[in-house]
Amino acid sequence: MVDASTLECVWAGRARLGEGPLWCPERGDAGRLLFVDILGARLLAFDPARGETRVWPLDEACCWLAPRDDGDGFIAGLRSRLVHLRLEAGGPRIVADWPTPDDEPAGNRFNDAKVDREGRLWLGSMDDAAERSSGALYRLEGRTLRRLDAGYRVANGPAISPDGRTLYHSDTPRRVIHAFDLAPDGSLAKKREHIRFGETQGFPDGMACDADGGLWVAHWEGGRVSRFAPDGRLDETLPLPASRVTSCAFGGPDLDTLYITTAAEARDAEGLAGGLFRVRPGVRGLAPTPFRVEADRESEAWRESG
Numbered sequence: 001m002v003d004a005s006t007l008e009c010v011w012a013g014r015a016r017l018g019e020g021p022l023w024c025p026e027r028g029d030a031g032r033l034l035f036v037d038i039l040g041a042r043l044l045a046f047d048p049a050r051g052e053t054r055v056w057p058l059d060e061a062c063c064w065l066a067p068r069d070d071g072d073g074f075i076a077g078l079r080s081r082l083v084h085l086r087l088e089a090g091g092p093r094i095v096a097d098w099p100t101p102d103d104e105p106a107g108n109r110f111n112d113a114k115v116d117r118e119g120r121l122w123l124g125s126m127d128d129a130a131e132r133s134s135g136a137l138y139r140l141e142g143r144t145l146r147r148l149d150a151g152y153r154v155a156n157g158p159a160i161s162p163d164g165r166t167l168y169h170s171d172t173p174r175r176v177i178h179a180f181d182l183a184p185d186g187s188l189a190k191k192r193e194h195i196r197f198g199e200t201q202g203f204p205d206g207m208a209c210d211a212d213g214g215l216w217v218a219h220w221e222g223g224r225v226s227r228f229a230p231d232g233r234l235d236e237t238l239p240l241p242a243s244r245v246t247s248c249a250f251g252g253p254d255l256d257t258l259y260i261t262t263a264a265e266a267r268d269a270e271g272l273a274g275g276l277f278r279v280r281p282g283v284r285g286l287a288p289t290p291f292r293v294e295a296d297r298e299s300e301a302w303r304e305s306g
Helices: 297-301
Strands: 008-011 018-025 031-037 042-047 052-057 062-067 074-078 082-088 091-098 108-115 121-127 135-141 144-152 155-160 166-171 176-182 188-196 203-209 215-220 224-228 234-239 245-251 257-262 276-279
Touching (some): 008 042, 018 062, 031 062, 031 245, 062 108, 121 144, 121 155, 135 155, 155 215, 166 203, 215 257, 224 245
Parallel strands (some): 018 245, 108 155, 155 203, 203 245
Antiparallel strands (some): 018 031, 031 042, 042 052, 062 074, 108 121, 121 135, 166 176, 176 188, 215 224, 215 245, 245 257, 257 276
8 A cells, every 4th residue: 555645756856857767776775766857858866865866968868768787887768869878977978879760750759668577678659749650669689679569659658567478558648558468589469458547547658567566657647656456457546746747666775665757848837747756655666677788899889989
């Protein structure tokens, strides 16, 4: 049972479009929560031990980060390309480009991503105006990128069940969360409607699974985060003081804290819109799986951007 009294805003910096929360454990019990402001083209890091948030401007908006299994920074989805990014003392630095779809329609951008238990990265694209059904779902294995599903207006919130057998993916404007059977080889089957939001619930945005198989979903324009049981039944709902809730991720040394991002864009009357929130949800989450690089470093070296 979520203890709503533990909900707090830990950063009130009004991200225009806060997204992509990612828990990064460090030495001992230390760790930090990385997240992005897509429209503000910023990368942010919240340090729970100090209660401080660092902010770095970016030359191109970043939509998400995924840690690499070699410990050398992240794979990052920028607005128009995938890159190898390091977060150094002086801030983020793009090290090299990564394979990127060359047939994405003009006006599309990347939006959200998640790594499965096998180290494969699942990422979606969207029409930046959220009008055309030009978005797609991709799978990235090492340097091999494949499109596995298409027809999305806003591909959003990949999440993988604890047993690794189910992939959840939403089309936000259509108010639907799909479920796929995920095979060990990374193939998808049996696409089906898993959850459909009603008119009063807003729109399904970013998602995260807990260790018990519950699916936590951010409600864009719904002002809440909800937990759904593995069968799709609504289990719990946590209201937030911001209507545009964008994503959530588990963090903390014991993965028992749920971090929640929101958006301040077009919400001037909401004082905490765009803030980063945390709550003790009463369940534990899953540690982020790093992306399995499988890269030929010699072939990568010529693309180094310095």
